[in-house]
Structures are given as C-alpha cells and as structure tokens.
Amino acid sequence: MLLSQFEGRFPTEESCVSYFRDIRIIQGVSCPNCGVKTDKWLQGRKAFQCTKCGCSIPLTKGTVMEHSKLSLRTWFYAMHLMTSIKQVLSAKEVQHQLRIEQYPPVWLMMMKLRNIMGKRDSIYQLSDEVELDEAFFPIRIPEEARGEKIKRGAGSQQQAKVLVIVESKPVDTVLQQYLCEATEQSIRKASKLAKKAERQSIGKVVHYIKMFVIDNLSADTLDKIVRKHIDKDTVIVSDGSSSHINFEGYFKGYERHVESNVDSVVKTHLPWVHVVIGRCRSGIAAIHGEVDKQFLQLYLNEFCWKFNRRFFKDSCDPKYDLFDRLVKIAAIYTSDIKWRDYYLPDDEIV
Numbered sequence: 001m002l003l004s005q006f007e008g009r010f011p012t013e014e015s016c017v018s019y020f021r022d023i024r025i026i027q028g029v030s031c032p033n034c035g036v037k038t039d040k041w042l043q044g045r046k047a048f049q050c051t052k053c054g055c056s057i058p059l060t061k062g063t064v065m066e067h068s069k070l071s072l073r074t075w076f077y078a079m080h081l082m083t084s085i086k087q088v089l090s091a092k093e094v095q096h097q098l099r100i101e102q103y104p105p106v107w108l109m110m111m112k113l114r115n116i117m118g119k120r121d122s123i124y125q126l127s128d129e130v131e132l133d134e135a136f137f138p139i140r141i142p143e144e145a146r147g148e149k150i151k152r153g154a155g156s157q158q159q160a161k162v163l164v165i166v167e168s169k170p171v172d173t174v175l176q177q178y179l180c181e182a183t184e185q186s187i188r189k190a191s192k193l194a195k196k197a198e199r200q201s202i203g204k205v206v207h208y209i210k211m212f213v214i215d216n217l218s219a220d221t222l223d224k225i226v227r228k229h230i231d232k233d234t235v236i237v238s239d240g241s242s243s244h245i246n247f248e249g250y251f252k253g254y255e256r257h258v259e260s261n262v263d264s265v266v267k268t269h270l271p272w273v274h275v276v277i278g279r280c281r282s283g284i285a286a287i288h289g290e291v292d293k294q295f296l297q298l299y300l301n302e303f304c305w306k307f308n309r310r311f312f313k314d315s316c317d318p319k320y321d322l323f324d325r326l327v328k329i330a331a332i333y334t335s336d337i338k339w340r341d342y343y344l345p346d347d348e349i350v
C-alpha cells in the first residue's frame, strides 16, 4: 500500500478502530468468560459486549496489540511501514517516523509483529521439493562469552547457526506443469517464466522459505525441525552433510550432492537456498548491524514472512495487499514478548 493510500484509508484513530472491529467480527469474537460469540459493539468504549454475561471485551483483547498503550493508528502506521518497503526496518527508524518519544514501546511493537509473522508461517509445511542448508549469521558476542578467546568456524561465539529450507523446482519442471494445465493463464505464466529463466542464470524457481536459528548441527536437532516443517512427501536436496543422515527413508526422496566442486553444486542444485541466505544476512547486517542471538529468529521471521508474500504489494484491493495480511494476523495472534525480558542498555540500542 502506498503512503497516500494509507492516509486515505486511515486518516484517524476512529477509522483504524472501525476497520479493526470489522476484521475481528469476521474472524469471530468470543467472550473470554463464557466463550459465547458476539458482534455487539459498544461504540463509546471501543469494546465488544458479551450477549450472555454482559462483560465488555476490549477491541484489542486476544490480539497482538493487547496490553499496548500505543494507539491503533500507531500500530497500523508501523505495519504499513514494515510492509510497504522491501527492506527490513529498525525500530529506531520507525520511532523517528512516528515521532514517538520512548524507544521501548516501538521496539516491543515491532518485535511482537515479527513474533506473530513467525507464528503465522509455522502453520504451513514446505512440500514437493526443497533445498536445505545450514548458514552462519554474524551476532553480537554474548555477555557470558565476552573476554573469551574468539573461536573460528562453526563454534564461533560471533556466529549463530541457521537452518534454511527453500521450496524450489527446476525451471523445466515448472514450465511443463504450466503447459500441461494449458489454460490461458498458465500459458501466460509459462511464457513469462521462460523469458525470466533466459535472463538469469538460476535454473530453478523458488516458492516458499523457512529459516530457524539452531543451537547445534546435530542430526537430532535438524530432524525435529524438518519433520515438523516439511511434508513427508517431499524430496530434500542438500550437500549431504552428516546432520542429514536421517532424511533418507523418512521423506519421499533425498538427493545428496557431495561433489568436490562446491560452486557447481550450489549453482546447479542449491541455488536458491544460497540466494536467500545472502539476501537475508546482508539485509539484517545493513539495518540492524550486529544482532543479539536471542533476537535473530524474530528478524528471520520478518524476512521469511515478507519473502513468502512477495507477490502481495501495493494493491488497491485489500485482498492482495501485504498490509491487510498483517492486520489480519495481528487480530488473531498474541505475543508474549516483554521489554523487560530483553532490556538492552542505551548504548546497545540500534
């Protein structure tokens, strides 16, 4: 959504309240005491009322905004900023744009939004064919490791391990699927894809992605994540690391590419997982600098959520607008992140 469209749709706090109320009614508001569904609205109190016990249910009850002292329009504005640009944003920048004096509420709002983005994406499984690899992301040295000798490689205190999984398919397979469908739309898509494939050197098409901060690279750690987030009926393509030892037999297929020419393996078999790692790592480093390991998953959530919805943008139709997607999940997910859990001294605020 463009800024002018945002200003037009949400000029006042009341316009945001009214929009959010309608979304909540569509999703269904239940009384926290007796579970009865209600759409009875108490205009002056910005709350619903239970038709059985009569209690009032605040508009933000059971949403990500619950307990926040910021106005709904501030939340909407932050969601607009987070969804209207491709890059990630720092809480400092949003604080500046919103002219809010205090940093903690803005930081908390953005972290909660990143938290619910992850919750939303976790309901979906990746399927069909996926590229999988482990990456290292730079992090601030943890407090307890300061003063220690910095280790190199996988055990370094300056790096966090991240498991990256990307749904992708060879361009030829996707072209064949489009042509088999033989509808006007699929043939148009096939022609667009063929032209794109000619322009870029990546011979695969990427779909959805997932990224997880992991404590270690053991097979057991990876198995728990992949079995939850990848459909069993999937072919996994990887570099054949020893951590992937249990993929074979559990999933429909497992392709190990252990050739000595790493560049060729990446280019031919694992192109998108590396593109995604590069983009995400440089995006986070450019905006947030060195991040604390405990926040990294939240930044990954934001990157993945936006990447997975990259085709929703700047549409006048709320159905295809990324901002509206975020408002909808803001209405159904809560986040228990608290400022005091993560308090950073002023000199470390980025």
Ligand SMILES: [Zn+2]
Pocket (backbone or CB within 6 Å): 031, 032, 033, 034, 035, 036, 050, 051, 052, 053, 054, 055
């Ligand atoms: Zn009730």
